[in-house]
Amino acid sequence: MLTLIHVKHASKAATMSSPLSLHQRRRQPETSELAGIPWLKVVQPNEYEWAAPQISVADAEPGDYVCRVGRPVTYWFGVIEGLLKMSSDNEQGQTMTLTGVPPGGWFGEGTALKREAYRYNIQALRKSVVAGLPVDAFHWLLDHSIGFNRFIMNQLNERLGQFIAAREIDRMNNPDQRVARSLAALFNPVLYPGVGQVLRITQQELAYLVGLSRQRVNEALAVLEAQGTIRVEYGGLRILDLPALRSSVIAQVA
Secondary structure: OOOOEEEOOOOHHHHHOOOOOOOOOOEOOOHHHHHOOHHHHOOOHHHHHHHHHHOEEEEEOOOOEEEOOOOEOOEEEEEEEOOEEEEEEOOOOOEEEEEEEOOOOEEOHHHHHHOOEOOOEEEEOOOEEEEEEEHHHHHHHHHHOHHHHHHHHHHHHHHHHHHHHHHHHHOOOOHHHHHHHHHHHHOOOOOOOOOOOEEOOOHHHHHHHHOOOHHHHHHHHHHHHHOOOEEEEOOEEEEOOHHHHHHHHHHHHO
């Protein structure tokens, strides 16, 4: 989970969104898209045969909302391609970015478990392919699949660890630490197995997620690159030493 900070930017991408909702644009997933869904790899063959046809995917444009605050839960969502951001608005109308969701990430299991309304917004930062499992199918798998239960339990456990770390970082004002912690979260192999060693993200997108200016993010990335923990590549970032990136942040917190 990224640090909880205020982001004061008006996304021009919102005006580019389609007049049709993602639900109206849903389609059946392609075989290659199903192959990118991590929890399908841990269920039994008969469970896979039941669950795969339940999944829908949609092509999200920049600015499209996947879910909104106050709307009832209908799907458990995941990212096949692209990048989403999770945020909420405070009473002053400021947007607080909670986390980014890169490829391979599935989110909202807590909301789906409780069948409650969303307490956050999820919005596409770039063109993305979003998958959804209907909430009733989600609960069917919980009732019938040991592998699926273990996957959800690992998800919740990993999120708890990230939340605790994020709370520690929230109390620090060092921008380099904020960027480092945010990157470590986006490269979490349990929550985001589709990322691998290279995250396709622009420096402007990272600035939106972290809540800093693009210039300040560039400076922080230069520091991390000089330390040998990352390498800035065309269209993305490569992690060279994830344990070192994590441990350096933990050491600074301590």
